[in-house]
Amino acid sequence: MRNLGSRKEFLKELTKDVKRDLRNYFQDRDYGIIAVTREDALRAFVVRTTNLCEIARLRHKLSPIATAVLGRALTGALLLTSLLKHGTEQRVLLRIEGDGPVGLVVAEANAKGEVRGFVQNPDVPTFTKVENGRKKFDIAKAVGKGVLTVVKDLGFGTPYESSVPIVSGEIAQDIAYYLLKSEQIPSAVGIGVLVGETGKVEAAGGFLAQPLPGASERAIDKLEKNVKSLPPVSSLIKEGKRPEDIAEMIFKGFTTELLALKELSFKCKCSKEVAGRSLFAMPKEELESLKKEGGVSIKCNFCGEEYFFSPEEIDEILKEKEKGTN
Template structure:
């Protein structure tokens, strides 16, 4: 990892990202394989706190947000291009949505914020049963590349575990065979302890025997949260995946929970209301609008609502 950089640069890099969420995009030096490994612990905890999520709800939203970040590999790095990932299942989780952009900013929400724990036993350990909470349904990906019309594709949920569903989307809609791993670990206090994931994809020209070798390596890796809690960083996970092939770091991306909402955008929701409803809000002494993506509430006084009505009447909206 970072073998071409001097020791001071390596030290500065590790210190800067010590407690931050970030991702590493890399290719194998000796094969056409790409890896995107991410740590999303902080942003997942922020989402849990902002939305007041139960542990299982935090796990599902955390996986979905990490999945959206991994899908930004389809976008131009460092841009406002966006990926929206929408999961609609018939399980108690209901609707789950996450949106991420090329800058590494992500936001999201889950309709059922207070899912009760559904557990299953795996290798003698009790784990959250995400599949049962999500149920069967669809996964929709919307790519906003800044063009006139966003690209949208919907595939059925094949597992409800989210990672496998994203891999299925990449294969069916993007024709890219991929290995996807996502994980969120909840501590005994009910809060997020570790979160992250990785995406592995062969590039044109990759040899089949080497693809099979890396597939075997990925299958034998511990869960991504186990790697993170053991002190592994995204670059370490990348090295584990590409063991024996060498690692060429292409980009580092800082990741964060960030919502684009504002009082101005909330006001647009008021402007869309019929005047009768606005007059009713006046009688009720004002209005409040809560952003789905970050649970921030914006308050509007009667005077502000009167101004909205004036805007509507003058056609100035």
């Protein structure tokens, strides 16, 4: 997170000049902003995630509805990084275990704005429903009923884990339910992923808005009305709205001030070295068999990257294992 300074000294009102600077700096890249209101204690984290959702689609070869599901989970995990200390190695993992055809959904994001994730079944057929006269993906049917779990690793030893029932399957509402039940933070959460006819992600993003301690009832009521009147966030981004524009819509009737911002990206921590450790943990007999078969490819679940180990490289791993047992 790129802090703009202490709250008192360096808050920037979202003037036309500030919005122009943000547009020029980020252009078409994914990013998020934290905004607050000058008059009352309200806060919002708004993100644009179009590019990273498209990268996830391409890496995992996702069907259209699987793209929408994973895109929502990736965006939701990034929104949950608002619970972390920005700019650190702290991370949050969002795990959705539903009984729908998409299966397990996992997204992990760190406080630097890097996110990765996968779905168990990437080639799920499309389910649709009609809502307000419009046909849209039936995300709830794809996800099903089950459990949503959030794991926070704050770097202090054992990660903190909390689970809640999936109440809607739409992911945004489920995250809001988690924040209320497990974190005692009443929040409005909106997430959208717009997938085009070719399967490409055309627009994606989300927001998390919440009252801070000391917020007045009047401000909370106005926030709720503003959020309810918002069009789908993916539609806003498709129209060219940026995170700062959406923040102003969430805070309509207030003066919106920019507190912090950061660039967002799909990024995995995997490497050939990490993949090699999984081979090292395998029994000697299995490694010998893989060596005779001409090598093996190890695929990262989170990003789809494959690492090939030749018979010679497997032989080196066997030698290292032999050293460790002597």
